[in-house]
Amino acid sequence: MMLKNELQLKLKANLNLLLRNQVEILLHPVQELEQLLKEEKESNPFIEEVCVCGRGYELFEERKSPEPIVKAHPLETLQRNVRAELEGIDIEIANELISQTDERGFFKGDISKIARKYGVDESYVEDIREFIMKLEPLGICSKNLLEFVKLQVEELYPDEPELLSAFEEALAGKPLPKEAKLKLSHVRLSPIEEDVSVPRVGKVDAVIELDDGELVGYVYEELIEIKPNRYYMEVLPKVKGEAREFLKEYMERYENFKKILSIRKENLKGILNEIITVQEAFLKGEGNLKSLLVKDVAQKLDISESTVSRLISSKYVKTPQGTYPFKFFFVRETVGGVSQEELMREIKEVISKEDRRKPLSDDDIARILKGKGYDVARRTVAKYREVLGIPSSRERRER
Structure with a gap:
C-alpha cells in the first residue's frame, strides 16, 4: 500500500x-x-x-549565427523558381499572381481579372496559382490561412486529414483537442514571416x-x-x-x-x-x-x-x-537530373570562356553541356541564362 x-x-x-x-x-x-x-x-x-x-x-x-550562402527575400526565391519551372505566358501569369500577394504572402487579387488580361480561362490561372503554392518557399499565393495550413498538414501529417477539420473548428471558436493543438503548433501561420533570416541556434x-x-x-x-x-x-x-x-x-x-x-x-x-x-x-x-x-x-x-x-x-x-x-541540402532537380544551382554554374562557366567576338548561342551552350554529360535543351539553357541575368548572344557580342 x-x-x-x-x-x-x-x-x-x-x-x-x-x-x-x-x-x-x-x-x-x-x-x-x-x-x-x-x-x-x-x-x-x-x-x-x-x-x-x-x-x-x-x-x-x-556560438555563431548560421551562415547561409545567400539569404534572399522569399519572393525573390519564388520568382527564381518560377522562371526555372515555367515558360512563356505562364511566367507572366505567375508574376502577376505573385505581385498581388500581401506582405504575408497571401494572394489578394482577382483570378477572373488576371484571366481576362491574358486571354485565358480562370481555371488556367488557378492551376498556375496552385502550382506556385507548392514551390519553395512553400505556400506563397495561398488564398487564406486555411488553404496554407492544409498545404502544411498534407506535407507534415499526410495520414491525418482530421487535423485540418480540427483547425477549421478552432477558427470557428471551438477549442482544439490537446493532441491536435500540439501538432498544429508546428505549422506556420503565414507563408512569409517577419524575420526571413536564419535564426540563431544554441x-x-x-x-x-x-x-x-x-x-x-x-x-x-x-x-x-x-x-x-x-x-x-x-x-x-x-x-x-x-x-x-x-x-x-x-x-x-x-x-x-x-x-x-x-x-x-x-x-x-x-x-x-x-x-x-x-x-x-x-x-x-x-x-x-x-x-x-x-x-x-x-x-x-x-x-x-x-x-x-x-x-x-x-x-x-x-x-x-x-x-x-x-x-x-535538399535541392530541387531539373529535368536533366541535376540541381538548378549546378546547371547555372555550368552555364556561367561556359559563357565566361567564350570568344566575345563570336559568343555562343543557347543551342551552342546546350551542345557543350551535353558533351559534359548534362542532358539539357536549348530552352532550359535560355531559362537559366535569364535567371543569371546574362544577356543573349547577340547582346553579348563585342563590336
Whole structure:
C-alpha cells in the first residue's frame, strides 16, 4: 500500500506527458529534445538518469549565427523558381499572381481579372496559382490561412486529414483537442514571416567534420544514454494487482521512449550520411550543391517521405562550410537530373570562356553541356541564362 501511495503522489500528474505522440519526438530540434528528456526523467520512475556524454559534446554547441550562402527575400526565391519551372505566358501569369500577394504572402487579387488580361480561362490561372503554392518557399499565393495550413498538414501529417477539420473548428471558436493543438503548433501561420533570416541556434542537431580529408557525420542522439532505475526494475516482478499494472504502464512507456529515440537516431544518421554522399563537393568547399530530393532519401532509407520531412524540419547541421538547416541540402532537380544551382554554374562557366567576338548561342551552350554529360535543351539553357541575368548572344557580342 505504501508503495502504491508513493507512486501515485509522484506520478499522477505526469502521465499525459508520457503519452505524447511518437511523431512529436521526431519533430523536436535538439534543444527541445533536451527539455523533453529532462521532463521524461522527472516523470517516469523507470528512468534513473539521462546522460548526454561523450568527448564530442562540445562539437554540437553553436556560438555563431548560421551562415547561409545567400539569404534572399522569399519572393525573390519564388520568382527564381518560377522562371526555372515555367515558360512563356505562364511566367507572366505567375508574376502577376505573385505581385498581388500581401506582405504575408497571401494572394489578394482577382483570378477572373488576371484571366481576362491574358486571354485565358480562370481555371488556367488557378492551376498556375496552385502550382506556385507548392514551390519553395512553400505556400506563397495561398488564398487564406486555411488553404496554407492544409498545404502544411498534407506535407507534415499526410495520414491525418482530421487535423485540418480540427483547425477549421478552432477558427470557428471551438477549442482544439490537446493532441491536435500540439501538432498544429508546428505549422506556420503565414507563408512569409517577419524575420526571413536564419535564426540563431544554441546547439545543432548534427555535425559534419573533415577528418584526414574524409567527411564524418555525427548526430546528437549518439551521445544520449538513458539509464534504467534498478530499484523499480526489481520491484516490478514482485508486486501484484493495481500496483503492478501501474508500474507496468510506466515500464512500457520507458521502453517505448527508448525505441522512439533509437528510430530518430538511426534515421537522422541515415539522412546525414546521404547528405554527405551527395553534397561532398560542397561540404569540402570544392563545388556547389547537387540535386537531392526528400523522396530519393526516403526510398534509400525505406521510410516514408513524410517521416523524412518531419525529421529534417527545424534542425541544423554544423559543417566545415558553416551551419545550415537540414533542408538547405535538399535541392530541387531539373529535368536533366541535376540541381538548378549546378546547371547555372555550368552555364556561367561556359559563357565566361567564350570568344566575345563570336559568343555562343543557347543551342551552342546546350551542345557543350551535353558533351559534359548534362542532358539539357536549348530552352532550359535560355531559362537559366535569364535567371543569371546574362544577356543573349547577340547582346553579348563585342563590336
